[in-house]
Amino acid sequence: MTTSPEAAPPTAAPYGTPDAPRIAVHGEAHLECDPDLARIDVTVLARGKDRRTALDDLTRRNTTVLDLIKTYGQAVERLETGALSLTPELKEKGRGERIHAYHGRVHITAELTDFTALGELTTRLADLDLTRVDGPWWSLRPDSPAHKQARQQAVHEAVQRAKEYAEALGTTLAALVELADIDAEAPQPLHHAAAGSRMRSMAAAVEDTAAPLDLEPQRQSVYAQVNARFTMRPPRL
Incomplete structure (x- = not known):
């Protein structure tokens, strides 16, 4: 007695069949929520007649900024230190390349979770000599529950839309x-919440002790989009 080879599984029809019609729908969600993080960029400047003087001044100012941020x-x-530069400035007049002064610059990035402390820290940093503050940039954490919520809402919308189409045909x-x-399926430009967060710049030109800035967190946008395909019971047309 010979055994017959196993039958190959039936191939699914790409566009459905009269016995199993398909519905293709799109679901999306757009949420507005409060940010989790705020980032500021601090630029510390220094200037000196010679290289050593400029470097010592830059080191002192950089330490002052770092110590102030760490008190929070x-x-x-x-808290991260970025690019550091020490650049000679040449005299515009005269023969030869003679150095007039040296300019030092260091970039510092700080990310905060306490927005009350952010306003006070930003003001105190902007009150320092030769110090520039850019920001804040508001953002969500990558693992923020808002991302999960948006994805679930997009799925729920897709299911609801498919049910409504089936209902219109008198079936389920x-x-x-x-x-x-x-x-x-087709990569799209990412919608980053922080992309809509505009930068605010503050140069250090504050007399005496300034009152803490009242910084209102910028609401963040979270997007989710899905494609879904269902089969439905054959409708009676």
């Missing part, structure tokens, strides 16, 4: 065939 403890989640959904992020 756990309110500061991240039978099964989910496919659920995909938009980016999984």
